[in-house]
Amino acid sequence: AQSVTQLDSQVPVFEEAPVELRCNYSSSVSVYLFWYVQYPNQGLQLLLKYLSGSTLVKGINGFEAEFNKSQTSFHLRKPSVHISDTAEYFCAVSPIIYNFNKFYFGSGTKLNVKP
């Protein structure tokens, strides 16, 4: 069975400060990992993904994430946030055993960037 934990339901941060959104997962098999962003009343947009290779993954809008297999984590980071980064962020995993990509999502972290 797979599960995804986003421990922080809300993260307040001031503009231009760094931020880290935490994601831990549990899985009995290898997984692919994803971060999505959702703006109010919109669908989800892919920020970045880890499929293989370098464990440090860079995505859109200046975000990056690092896959840590031993700690089963995939934390999302940005060195300097903008007001426009205010949104909800979802971590997701997809077990590699499936012949199609079934996703398991975390409960989301709301990032609130203050001026």
Place this chain on the structure above:
Amino acid sequence: DGGITQSPKYLFRKEGQNVTLSCEQNLNHDAMYWYRQDPGQGLRLIYYSQIVNDFQKGDIAEGYSVSREKKESFPLTVTSAQKNPTAFYLCASSMPGLSSYEQYFGPGTRLTVT
């Protein structure tokens, strides 16, 4: 432009009525998915379809039904048996086997049942 269309954006229904949410994609993807989103609960899988004329229940299928008669269309019916239908519904698609591997999402439909 390729993408996923969900209509309408907002939908209001009276309790006891069935309602069908539309999802259309022009990405030529084989797989399609329906998720339900409630505050603080993330996305929960309702139904998914890997190919035309085939679909499987997800984690919360009770009170919902789907059909997949065409590759590009995957409508979701919320029946009167669904005890708490008010939610934000998201449709997604993917192409298994593609190196990108990701799911692409539509803009969502917010359903309110009173």
